[in-house]
Amino acid sequence: MDHYTRSLADTVVLVTGAGGGIGGAIARAVLEEGGRVVAGDLRAEALEPLRREWDESRLVTGLGDVREEATADALVAAGVEAFGRVDSVVANAAIGYYGGLLDYSAEECARMVDVNVKGTVWLARAAVRQFRAQGEGGDIVIIGSVAGLLIGGGKEAVYAATKGAQINLGYALDRELRSEGIRTTTIAPAGVNTSFAAADGRFGGQDPSQGSFMEPQDIAAAVAYTLRQPRRMRTELWTMWSLSENH
Template sequence: MTSTAIRPEGHPAMEHGRSLEDTVVVVTGAGGGIGGAITRLVLEAGGRVVAGDVRPDALAPLRDTWDEDRLTTHVGDVRGEATADALVSAGVAAFGRVDSVVANAAVGFYGGVLDYSADEVSLMVDVNVKGTVWLARAAVRQFRAQGDGGDIVIIGSVAGLLIGGGKEAVYAATKGAQINLGYALDRELRGEGIRTTTIAPAGVNTAFAAADGRFGDRDPSEGDFMEPSDIAQAVTYTLRQPRRMRTELWTMWSMSEPH
C-alpha cells in the first residue's frame, strides 16, 4: 500500500529550507576558529564566500584549499568602515552580489574592570561594536541596491545577556551592544526582507577562548565545550531558513555548562 500526502487546495508544498548553492556570504574573522568553520561549511554547501581577516597568514589555508571561483579573501581591520565597504565590494566584484554577511570578528580580554589597559578597552569596543555596525551598514546598502532582501548574522555571546561568567564586564558590554543592535536592526529592516539574527554561544573550544585567560592554565579543548563547527552549523541553518521566518536571537550552551 502506498500513501499520498494530501494538502488543502492551493496550499503550497512544505518548504524544507533554502539552498546555499551559489549564495554569496561575507565572513569577518574568517581566519579564526569559528569564522573558519563558518567559511568552510558555507563553501561545502555550494556557497561562495568573501573571507576577511586582519591577519594575512590566517587566510592562507582557505586560499590553499578553495579556488577563486568560490572564495575571495580580503585583509583588513574591521575597526574601519572602509574595510566593511571593501568586503562587500569584493563580493560584488567577484560574484556579482552579496546575499548575507556574518559579523564574526571579535576581541575579548578576561579580568576585572580595572585590569584592562585603555588600549584593550578601546580594541574590544571598536572591533566588537563598531566592526559590527560598519558591516551591517555596508550590507544594508548592498541589499537595498539588489532589492531582494538578505541576511545579517551577528556572532555575539551569552555574556551579552549577563549570564556568562564574571570578570568580563567590558567584553559583556560589547556583546550586549551587539544583541541590542541585532534586535533594533530587525525592527528597522524586516519589512524590507532583511533578516537580522544574533547567535550567542557560551564556551567554544577555540584559540580565542584559550587566549583570553578565562580558563587559566587549562586548555579549553580539555573541557566539554562546544566546537566551532557547532556554531557554523547554527549559521548555515539560519541562512537556510525559508524567507517566511526569521530567528532574532539564538543562545547556545554545551550540556555541561550551568547558567
C-alpha cells in the same frame, strides 16, 4: 533539501574574522554546501588554510581592520566584483580580554569596543546598502555571546558590554529592516573550544580542548541553518550552550 528550506548553493556569504576558529568553520560550512564566500581577516596568514582548500571561483579573501568603516565597504565591494552580489554577511570578528574592570589597559578597553561594536555596525551598514541595491533582501548574522545577556562568568564586564550592544543592535535592526526582507539574527554561544577562548585567560592554565565545550563547527552549523531558513521565518536570538555548562 526540501521545499521548506533554502539552498546555500551559489549564494554569496561574507564572513569577517574568517581566519579564526569560528569564522573559518562558518566559511567552510557555506562552501561545503555549494555557496561562495568573501573571507575577511586582519592577517593574510590566517586566511591561508582557506585559500589552499578553495579556488577563486568559490572564495575571495580581503584584508583589513574591522574597526575602520572602509574595511566593510571594501569586503562587500570585493564580493560584488568577484561574484556579482552579496546575499548574507556574518559579523564574526571579535576580541576579548578576561579580567576585572581595572585589569585592562585603556587601549584594550577601546579595542574591544571598536572591534566588537563598531566592526558590527560598519558591516551592517555596508550590507544594507548592498541589499537595498540588489532589492532581494538579505541576511545579517551577528556572532555574539551569552556574556551579553549577563549570564556569562565574572571578570568580563567590558566584553559583556560589547556583546550586549551587539544583541541590542540585532534586535533593533530586525525591527528596522524586516519589512524590506532583510533578516537580522544574533547567535550567542557560551564556551567554544577556540584559540580565542584559550588566549583571553578565562580558563587560566586549563586547555579548553580538554573541557566539554562546544566546537567551532557547532556554531557554523547554526549559521548555516539560519541562512537556510525560508524567508517567512526569522530567528532573532539563538543562545547556545554545551550540555555540561550551567547558567
